Amino acid sequence: MSNLFEFRPVAQSTLRRWSRPARFDFLDDLAFVPIADTELLHLSHYAPIGIRLGRHGPEVVAILHSELNIGRLLGKEGRWLPPYAPYALRCLPFRGVGPEAMPEIAEALCSAEGEQFPLLGEDGQPGKDYAYVIEMLRRLARGSLRLANAAKLLLAADCLVALYPLESQPEAMVYVVSETLLQRFSGAQAAALTTDSNLPYEIAAASLFSQRLLRRGAVQDLPTPAPSRMVAPAMDQGHRPMIQDFQGSFEEPLMMDDSTLFSIDDFLEFSDKADERS
Secondary structure (H helix, E strand, O other), X not given: OXXXXXXXXXXXOOOOEEOOOOOOOOHHHHOEEEOOHHHHHHHOOOOOEEEEEEOOEEEEEEEOOOOOEOOOOEOOOOOEOOOOOOHHHHOOOEEOOOOOOOOEEOHHHOOOOOOOEEOEOOOOOEOHHHHHHHHHXXXXXXXXXXXXXXXXXXXXXXXXXXXXXXXXXXXXXXEEEOHHHHHOXXXXXXXXXXXXXXXXXXXXXXXXXXXXXXXXXXXXXXXXXXXXXXXXXXXXXXXXXXXXXXXXXXXXXOOOOOOOOOOHHHHHHHHHHHHHHO
């Protein structure tokens, strides 16, 4: 990655004032940015949505690299063109390192020609613009964590396919959702992805919808599916499922639970004492 993205804790920075980047023609160096749950569907109109696997698990990202994204993101002067920019870009030259931690700063991204903002006010607290960035980064951290947890279900459901790695970042492992694999889901598998207000399916929908912006040939060949994905195992013809009708169940003798895990005597004694206290 470019030297532009050498981040350090703000407390260690020598800067008194900061500014936003004047140009964004470093997107190929950045390649991917984390996104929040609240911007997932919006960003799917402007960038392919993928899932990047790292040391700390999956991370839902917007794919910005020109080898993968065929959308027009920048104007002639390196200005961001789409009507919506992800939190991660709007917060530069800062990046978050956790929901509660203070941000880091990449000093080389500050533009000498841009509007200058104080890091700290006269009271020693973050200046107004810097405080706004801190809040956006914390919102991003919370939202990206929620997406990451939902992405774990997609990973476990085995419905992702890998992109070919970038030459500039060969270690980056990025996946997108496969429509073919989703269509093979059983009803129970599909229902399992409706957790957390249907967020896993929202990620899947955003990934599929945004793949119109993904360069052709970027997705690796789909692996040969396991037999369990294709057909249910054949049932032994000699086996008959045991079906017990309701009438038969009523004929079973009723007994009190006398196991060591439950004592009816202790329960009744406690109930009598509770009645006496009331």
